[in-house]
Amino acid sequence: MARLVFAALSGGLFGFGLLLSGMTDTRRVIGWLDxxxxxxxxxxxxxxxxxxxxAMAWAVARRRRVAFLGSPLPARPEQRIxxxxxxxxxxxxxxxxxxxxCPGPAMASISFGGVAGLVFLLAMVAGMFITGPMRARLAPLSS
Amino acid sequence: MPIEWIYGAAGGLLIGCAAAMFLLVNGRIMGASGILGDLVDGTAGRAAGEKLAFIAGLVAVPAVLAGPLGRDVTHATGDLAVLILAGLAVGIGTRLANGCTSGHGVCGIPRLAPRGVAATLIYIAAGGATVLVTRHLLGIG
Known part of the structure; x- marks a missing residue:
């Protein structure tokens, strides 16, 4: 239960941060890329x-074996590009x-993004769904 | 300094605190594409509950605060073909790359993960090139 509560809290804080920072406004994001x-x-x-x-959290994580709720911390990252x-x-x-x-703001803005937000989100979900089978066919890419 | 930059930094700190909490409390990397994608293709396994709870928070808090904060506009294009193409590219791309702005950027770079740094440089370059082509060469958007 605690895991679910903290997951929801993290998600909520993430959503608040995306909103406050203006990252749910596509004009601002495209403005950064422009x-x-x-x-x-x-x-x-x-x-x-x-x-x-x-960065502070990773510094703490390096000195611990498990997370506060007892599950293992993420393994050392894969190095190969x-x-x-x-x-x-x-x-x-x-x-x-x-x-x-991008995926975070697409989910965070679903309540006010209208049809455009919904169409993007559904297409993104469809893309995620077909990647597994597609990857199996394109074996060289999946290495 | 424009007020939007300060909001940006403050919002960024909140995003970072969310990722720090998810890492230290739940032991997980806060990557939006991985959290959603693992649920979509059924690879979430026992983490499915936590991922669903994360998404519930991510959707619910902006639903409540967007209006009061005056942030309830995305200014997204109304061109459905562009939205579908873009959505497919983001969905397939983040699955192939195993991460997006939050996983590779926010979580990967402070860990000095070579893949996080490489992915972030590549998607920013590709995004910049795309805006250059669509906005300045083709005159769309």
């Missing part, structure tokens, strides 16, 4: 602000630049 228009640096402040508590990581990130970036939504 180096040749009126460049909007807000996203850099968001990323910078977010990384401070996370694979074709799948590069191709996937490029594809993600293209979609991000087209619509100005």
């Amino acid at each position: 180096l040749f228009g009126g460049w909007d640096p807000t996203l850099a402040f968001v990323m910078g602000g977010a990384m401070i508590p996370v 694979t074709p799948s990581l590069a191709a996937g990130s490029a594809l993600f970036g293209i979609g991000w630049g087209l619509a100005g939504f």
